[in-house]
Amino acid sequence: MAQQLPDTGISGLYEVVHAVKDARFAIKYFGEYGFRVIDSSAVSAADAQRMYGVNSGLKTYRMQNGEIDSHGLLRLWVWDKPLGEGVGYGVPETIGQRMAVMKTNDIVRLFDIYSNLRDLKQLWLPTEPIADDLFGLNKPDQISFFKRPVLVRENAVYGEFFTHVFFQRYGYEIPGYGTIGPSTPLKTSEFTHHDFIINAPSLDVISYLSTVLGLKSEGPPEINGDWQKGPKKVFMMDTGYTHWYQGFVSPNNICGKLKFFIPRGQKPDRSAHQRVGELGMTLHTFHTSKLDMVYGLVKQDNRLTATAIQKNELAERCFNFRDSAGVSWQIIEKMSTKNKPVTKLEFTSTNN
Known part of the structure; x- marks a missing residue:
């Protein structure tokens, strides 16, 4: 039976x-990935307290990758007095960890860059790139040099x-799922999807x-594990390791997946440091032209804690809410975007 979803x-x-200590460094860093500042603002501690419950002055920089304004943007926060260091560097699947995903045209170059930085004793842990047929598009008996x-x-x-x-x-290729600008130094796209490592009794907590x-939802919650080539490498899974997984996608855009x-094994729990006001990725946003409707639905769900509808630091009508697993969201009122998102998942062949 098809899911009955509210429109x-x-x-x-x-x-x-993403909250950072040094805006200049962060803007330059993400500039290498194709992001540029398109808006900025600063608010007082009193305003930040009203908006986010954090008694600290706040500077904000919104960054966009290329011409994609419908999804996959980055907002940098610089708190005068951050509440903590955030989740930070940790083993894969540390509770509270957030991961932002980008398409690239040169994954080996990126692996080499971060491997060299690690050799210089910088806090980076790159996993070796691994290839897999995630969508079951190959027929093994038909693969040849000419049918790659x-x-x-x-x-x-x-x-x-x-x-x-x-x-x-x-x-x-999947049209609409990752757009790489020709002048992007590191040959990368906007953010295409996002991983959340949470601690909860079950994935029912995110059914909202x-x-x-x-x-x-892509399907009901399922157990994935070390038998999958990609996740085994990306999450550095030990033999016998598994986790619960569930994915979600907007009916209005194939990109911007969640x-x-x-984890179904013991992992460090730093979820206390995923709160708004600490450093790192502490908030994610959506936009809609039906803000009041969404606000009403959020208020009706007693698992969710919401603010009043208000203006954020970029003068956008919005509200924030938090779920029982400690994940925080902002819903922004936006009537349209220049980029028209793709809503149908399609695969097109390329000769490479």
């Missing part, structure tokens, strides 16, 4: 909100400053993503 007009994930395998190669880079996931496609926000994981 909320909700976008694919709009922004990663269709694959995606991916890796993760765990860091104190940020945690990345990169992927590169071979033999196919469908029942309230109107996102489509992936949630609950």
Whole structure:
């Protein structure tokens, strides 16, 4: 039976909100990935307290990758008095960890860069890129030099400053899912999807993503593990390791997907440091033209704690809410975007 979803007009994930110590460094760093500042502001401690419950002055920089304004943006926060260091550098699947994913045209170059930085004793842990047929597009008995395998190669880079996931496609493309500008130094796209490592009794705690926000689940919660080539490498799984997984996507955009994981083994728990006001990725945003409707649905769900509708630091009508697993969101009112997102998942062949 098809999911009965409320028609909320909700976008694919709009922004990663990432708190940093040094705005100049962060803007330059993400500039190498194709992001540029398109808006900025500063608010007083009193205003930040009203908006976010944090008694600290706040500077904000919104960054966009290329011309993609519908999803995959980045908002940098600089708190005068951050509440803590955030989740930071940790082993894969540390509770509270957030991972932002980008498409690239040169994953080996990125692996080499971060491997060299690690050799210099900087806090980066890159996993070796691994290729897999994630969508079952190959027929093994038909593969040859001239009919080459269709694959995606991916890796993760765990860091104190940020945690990345990169992927590169071979033999196919998905239109609308990752757009790489020709002048981007590191040949990378906007953020395409997002991983959340949470601690919860079950993935039922995030069912509101469908029942309230109107996102489509990819399927019921399932157990994934070390038998999967890609996740085994990306999450550095030991033999016998598994986790619960469930993914969600907006009916209004194939990009800006969400992936949630609950480890089924012992992992460090730093979820107390995923709160707004600490450093790192502490908030994610969506946009919709139906803000009041979505607000009403959020208020009806007693698992969710919401602010009043108000203006954020960029003068956008919005509200914030937090779930029982400690995940924080901001829903922004936006009537339209210049980029028209793709809503139908399609595969096109490429000759590489």
